[in-house]
Structures are given as C-alpha cells and as structure tokens.
Amino acid sequence: MRLVRETILPGVGVRHEFTTDAGEIIGVLVHHDGRRDLLMYDRDDPDTCASTTDLSAADSRVLAEMLGASQVTESLGAVQQEVAGLTLEWIQVPADSEIGSTTIAEGQYRQRTGASIVAVLREGESIPAPGPDFVLLNGDTIVAVATQDGAAALRELILSGP
Amino acid sequence: MIFAAGSATTALAFIEVGAVVLVLGLLARISGRLGITAVPFYLIAGLAFGDGGLAEIEVSESFVALAAEIGVLLLLFTLGLEYSESELKEGLRTGLRPGLLDMCLNASPGFLLGLVLGWEPLAAALLAGVTWISSSGVVSKVLSDLGRLGNRETPAVLNLLVIEDLAMAVYLPLIAALIVGGSAGTVITNVTIALVAVMVILAVALRFGGKLSAVLAGGSDEALLLGVFGITLLVAGGAQALEVSGAIGAFLVGLAISGPTEERALRLMSPLRDLFAATFFVFFSFQIDPSNLVSSLPIAVGLFVVTALTKGITGWYGAGLLGVGPLGRSRAGTVLIARGEFSIVIAALGSELADGPDLGALAAGYVLLTAIGGPLASKYYELLPLPRTRPGGRLLQG
Known part of the structure; x- marks a missing residue:
C-alpha cells in the first residue's frame, strides 16, 4: 500500500495526497460540500499546485471509472473493503x-x-x-x-x- | 419605531434603505469583477451616506443600527459554523505556537501605537485587536481564488485562522467586560462571569451540538432557517445580558451545529449574513467623519507597513514549521496581511469610548489598506525581494 498523507484543512475539507512512482505528487481535496479538487503539484516547487481541477460529484465518478476503480458511493462513505x-x-x-x-x-x-x-x-x-x-x-x-x-x-x- | 409612524415616514425609510442596498449591490458586483473583498467598498459607501458625507441618512438609522448588530451576529455565527470539533482540535494542536507568536507580533504594534497617540489603555487594547486578527473571510477567499487551497503552506494559514478565531472567543468577552468598567471589584466579577459563560457555552456546544443539530435537522428549510436564526439571537441576547459579547454567543452556536445540518444551515444563512453584514460595515463607517479618516490616513499607512511585516513573519514561521520552502512561506506570510470584518467588529466595540471616533477612523483606514493591499501582495508575492531556493537548495536565477 502506498502511503497516503491526510491533512485537515479547517473550514475547507480534507486533503489526501501521495507521491507517484515517477516522483510526482498528486492529491485530492475533498470539500465539506462534497466537491473535489484534483491537485497536481509543481515539480520545481512541490509546495504549490501546478494545476487544480474542480470536480463535481459526477465528474469524480467518471474519473474514478476511467482510472479503473469501482464506483465509490458517497452515501456509504466507505472504500472498497x-x-x-x-x-x-x-x-x-x-x-x-x-x-x-x-x-x-x-x-x-x-x-x-x-x-x-x-x-x-x-x-x-x-x-x-x-x-x-x-x-x-x-x-x-x-x-x-x-x-x-x-x-x-x-x-x-x-x-x-x- | 419606524413602522408605527405615518406612511410618509415609512416610504422615506424604504427609499433610503433601498437606495443604500442598491448601491451596495453595485459595489459588490464591482469588487467581484476586481477579485477583491467588498468590505472596503462597503466602508467607503458608509462614509458617503453617513455624517458629513454626500447624502445623509436619517429616518432609517435606528432600523439600520439593529440590522448592523444582527450582521455581526451572523458573521460570527457562520464563522463558527464552518469549523467542526475535529478541525478545532487539529488547529489547536498544530497552531498553538504560531498562534502565540501571531498574538505577540501583531497585537503589540496596535497597542503601542494607541499608547503613543495618548489614548486610554482600553482603546489601545482595542487597536491591538484590530491589528492582531487577519480576516478569515478575505484570506480563505484569496486562497480559493488563487487556487492555493491544495498548497502545502495552506494548512498553516488555516490553522492560524482557527487559533485567532478561538482567541477572539476569549478576547471579545474580556474586552467587553472591561469596557463596561466600574470599580475594580465589579470589573473582576464581570470578567469572571464572561469567561465562565464562554466556557459553559463552549462545553455545552461541543457536548450537545450533535443533539441540537439532530433536533434542528427535521423539517423544512424554512423551519431550519427560522429555528437557527432564533437560537442564534437568543443565545447572543443571553450572552449580551451577562455582559459577554453577544457575537461570541453566536459564534459558539455556530460551532455547536454540525454534520449535515451544518451544511444546510450554511447554505440557508449565507444570504442573510451577506445582507446584514453589508449593513454592518456601512453602519460602522456611517459614524466616521470622512475628514477624520483622511487625517488619520498617514498613521494607518504606517501601521499597515509595520503589521504587514509582522504578519509576514508570522506566516513565514508557521509555514516553516510544516517544512515548506521559501516561496510557500512568503505566500503564507502575504496572504495573512488582510484584516477585515473582525477588525471592524472590534473597533465598533469602542464606539462609546472617548477615543472611539479616532479608533473607528483609524481602524476603517487600516482595514481599507490591508483588505486591498493584502490580497494584492499575496497575488504578486513573487515580486517580493525574498531569498528563493529550489527544494534542492539551488538558487533560482533572476
């Protein structure tokens, strides 16, 4: 299992991130209202996001599906076990x-x-x-x-x- | 009471309030275009409508005054609403050290300046609060507008805001008790009552917040809106009766509401807050004499420069604790420069003091400068003359 780092952002939500095999840092920021941001960190300045992509609930499902994951259902609030x-x-x-x-x-x-x-x-x-x-x-x-x-x-x- | 008066008075009141609100709507639109907070615009609008301004408002003043008070409550209520218990604990755990530095560095310039200006110590203590607190509203908006929510320095910034907001829960009732004054014995009693009341409400909020949220959750949006609004006013009124700041009562009610109810309440209350808070900012600068503001502007500029530096150091230190590099640390430092709604709330507490008018004018000028200058500094932080290295330690060219 890859190490996924979790950070609480008060008033905003929770950020999860990990380092890929190629050394890039990718993260997802889950807002309180369920909106998600896909975060790609800058190679030169890993403290900053090179790109932040807004994902609605539907967008997140499509992206997860494209990446080959099974549908994660928010109402259950659990990942595949x-x-x-x-x-x-x-x-x-x-x-x-x-x-x-x-x-x-x-x-x-x-x-x-x-x-x-x-x-x-x-x-x-x-x-x-x-x-x-x-x-x-x-x-x-x-x-x-x-x-x-x-x-x-x-x-x-x-x-x-x- | 306006509405008991003749219909001509009512008509005039409608026209006055309508004109003011319409102007505010236009200003909000302009500020949205420019990508900065509307608070400075509201303050300027208040100057134009208030004493010695372009068009004075008289008939509806008592109505606007009450609406402004409600605005403060709703500002604080929605602020409390945004934090959950776990976020508060996280903020306290990681933000305590930078929070203390923040208080020492940023409250002292205001306090010292107040003393140098020959103000009474209480007015100086209020000015200390004005310079201490960054604007959560402006800072979080800047972070989200500039796409920095995912950045590594951002938790440091947000945790610092949590600490500041919690510190307010102690500072506001304390200062309110001191303003009421009286003999040394009365002051001590009032301060004790204030602090005990805050602790009790906070404990009740965290303990029974879930239950309260569950009770409120049943029913329509309308029922929730009225229920939440009613509770906020009741608790705030109760706190005010104990000489504890009513705003803090509202803040704690916001903290107590959690889970799905929190999201619904935020969605329902935000429009109300926007309306009443705009009224508050306008009403605040109603009472400021524009000539007073202009004459205090040089001092405000000096205070802005000094406290921009001290906030910068605070952010630089806080982000450094998270192992963030120089670029991120300067982003954290600059984004915190903005002061806003809280500074005005604090300055408004001093309106009855002898130095109140001077405090109000200086605070308004100061907030105008920081609320506009802070986001700009944050946007163009790369132009700042700061040492910059790549993560590897290599110096960047240029």
Missing part, C-alpha cells in the same frame, strides 16, 4: 440497460456469477437486503459481495446486459 478473499463491489446499472424493471430472481445473478446482491442504492437512498422479487431500475447502484472473479463476472453481466 476486502474481507478474507471476499470483496464488496459497487456496480451501477447503465441507463440504457435491459436490466431495468427486471427482478433480481429473473437476472439469476447469484447462480450465474456467485455474487450476492446485499444492497441497492437508489437516488441517494440505500435499500438493504433486497429480496428475489426486488425490481431493479436503470441507474440503480448494486452493492454485491463476491469473490474477485465473481465480482468481475457480475460487473461484466450488469454492464453488458443479460
């Missing part, structure tokens, strides 16, 4: 997916991937332990417990459709 080979996975159902309006039972997710859906996040609300009859909608974020392989399979299944 691994427990004894199991991983907690967040996957958002694409807006144009055929999954919309089908039940969890119809999708046969556990049978096909081994992943268990433990919660669904919808419009900022979290719905814990949805039953087999629970109807998924496009745009929902599915939270599932699975092995690494199972999580990848479920992600593939949800993103590319049944």
Whole structure:
C-alpha cells in the first residue's frame, strides 16, 4: 500500500495526497460540500499546485471509472473493503440497460456469477437486503459481495446486459 | 419605531434603505469583477451616506443600527459554523505556537501605537485587536481564488485562522467586560462571569451540538432557517445580558451545529449574513467623519507597513514549521496581511469610548489598506525581494 498523507484543512475539507512512482505528487481535496479538487503539484516547487481541477460529484465518478476503480458511493462513505478473499463491489446499472424493471430472481445473478446482491442504492437512498422479487431500475447502484472473479463476472453481466 | 409612524415616514425609510442596498449591490458586483473583498467598498459607501458625507441618512438609522448588530451576529455565527470539533482540535494542536507568536507580533504594534497617540489603555487594547486578527473571510477567499487551497503552506494559514478565531472567543468577552468598567471589584466579577459563560457555552456546544443539530435537522428549510436564526439571537441576547459579547454567543452556536445540518444551515444563512453584514460595515463607517479618516490616513499607512511585516513573519514561521520552502512561506506570510470584518467588529466595540471616533477612523483606514493591499501582495508575492531556493537548495536565477 502506498502511503497516503491526510491533512485537515479547517473550514475547507480534507486533503489526501501521495507521491507517484515517477516522483510526482498528486492529491485530492475533498470539500465539506462534497466537491473535489484534483491537485497536481509543481515539480520545481512541490509546495504549490501546478494545476487544480474542480470536480463535481459526477465528474469524480467518471474519473474514478476511467482510472479503473469501482464506483465509490458517497452515501456509504466507505472504500472498497476486502474481507478474507471476499470483496464488496459497487456496480451501477447503465441507463440504457435491459436490466431495468427486471427482478433480481429473473437476472439469476447469484447462480450465474456467485455474487450476492446485499444492497441497492437508489437516488441517494440505500435499500438493504433486497429480496428475489426486488425490481431493479436503470441507474440503480448494486452493492454485491463476491469473490474477485465473481465480482468481475457480475460487473461484466450488469454492464453488458443479460 | 419606524413602522408605527405615518406612511410618509415609512416610504422615506424604504427609499433610503433601498437606495443604500442598491448601491451596495453595485459595489459588490464591482469588487467581484476586481477579485477583491467588498468590505472596503462597503466602508467607503458608509462614509458617503453617513455624517458629513454626500447624502445623509436619517429616518432609517435606528432600523439600520439593529440590522448592523444582527450582521455581526451572523458573521460570527457562520464563522463558527464552518469549523467542526475535529478541525478545532487539529488547529489547536498544530497552531498553538504560531498562534502565540501571531498574538505577540501583531497585537503589540496596535497597542503601542494607541499608547503613543495618548489614548486610554482600553482603546489601545482595542487597536491591538484590530491589528492582531487577519480576516478569515478575505484570506480563505484569496486562497480559493488563487487556487492555493491544495498548497502545502495552506494548512498553516488555516490553522492560524482557527487559533485567532478561538482567541477572539476569549478576547471579545474580556474586552467587553472591561469596557463596561466600574470599580475594580465589579470589573473582576464581570470578567469572571464572561469567561465562565464562554466556557459553559463552549462545553455545552461541543457536548450537545450533535443533539441540537439532530433536533434542528427535521423539517423544512424554512423551519431550519427560522429555528437557527432564533437560537442564534437568543443565545447572543443571553450572552449580551451577562455582559459577554453577544457575537461570541453566536459564534459558539455556530460551532455547536454540525454534520449535515451544518451544511444546510450554511447554505440557508449565507444570504442573510451577506445582507446584514453589508449593513454592518456601512453602519460602522456611517459614524466616521470622512475628514477624520483622511487625517488619520498617514498613521494607518504606517501601521499597515509595520503589521504587514509582522504578519509576514508570522506566516513565514508557521509555514516553516510544516517544512515548506521559501516561496510557500512568503505566500503564507502575504496572504495573512488582510484584516477585515473582525477588525471592524472590534473597533465598533469602542464606539462609546472617548477615543472611539479616532479608533473607528483609524481602524476603517487600516482595514481599507490591508483588505486591498493584502490580497494584492499575496497575488504578486513573487515580486517580493525574498531569498528563493529550489527544494534542492539551488538558487533560482533572476
């Protein structure tokens, strides 16, 4: 694990930063209101930011997705956790997916991937332990417990459709 | 009471207040264009509307006076709102040493100048407060406008602001008790009551802040706005009745509110604060005679130069503790030069003193200079004649 330094900025938020393999310093400043700034430090004067990029909540998700991370959901306020080979996975159902309006039972997710859906996040609300009859909608974020392989399979299944 | 009077008076009051507020709106727009705080503009506008100015305002003065008092409360309330308990602790932990240096270096020029001018010690102590406190509002705006929030020297700056704001929670009630005066015994009693009251409110705020926030959180925005506004005024009024500064009561209410309620309250109260605080700045310079301000300007310039240096040293030292290089240290030093709303709040406390008018005029001139000069110095800090080395220790060319 790389060392991530955390600094509290009173009245502003919290800053996290680390040094990359190439020796650059990159950081993220999380404002109290959830806005994020992507910080790239200057090589010559590492005390200053060469560039500061404002990211809205949606921007942050897109960037995280582009960097290959799974969706981090703010309402849970936790990062992906691994427990004894199991991983907690967040996957958002694409807006144009055929999954919309089908039940969890119809999708046969556990049978096909081994992943268990433990919660669904919808419009900022979290719905814990949805039953087999629970109807998924496009745009929902599915939270599932699975092995690494199972999580990848479920992600593939949800993103590319049944 | 204005509204009980005839409709002609009411009409005149509306026209007066409307004209003033409209002018302030234009000034706020101009200051936004220029990228500097509107406070100096509001002060200048107040000079124009006040005694001996271009257009005097009479009818609505009592209304404006009350609105100005509310402005102070809301300024302090929203300031307290921005800090959480953990941030206060962090600020206290890392900012104590620079905070002490800050007090010694920046309060003493004001105090000494007051004595040299032959003022009573109390007025000099108020001037010490005026020069001591950097403006949290201006400094955080400059940091964010210049994209410096992520910089390594910024925590040093912000922690210093926390310390200053906390120091105010002791300074303001103390000085308020001293201003009330009386025999030595009464003063000691008043000071003790003031400090105990602050401690009690602070303890209650930190202990039951979560509960208060949870109770307030239920209900609509309207309910939250009225609830928070009501509590702020009640606590401030209670504090004022105990001869503790009401502003500090409001500050502590702000501290007590936390979590999601804090964000909502900040969003709802900010427009109110902007309105009333603008009124406060205008009202403050209402009472200043423009000729008084002009005659005290040379002294204000001298004070500006001296305290710009002392603030610079404070910032330089504070950032140095974090291992920041010379460029960052000069950024920290220059950004702190700006004084603003707090200095005016402190100077306003002395309005009843014999040296009050002189103090007010000097403070207004001083804030005008620092609030404009500070951000400029901070923006063009690279032009300052300071030693500059690269992190490797190599001297930069030129």
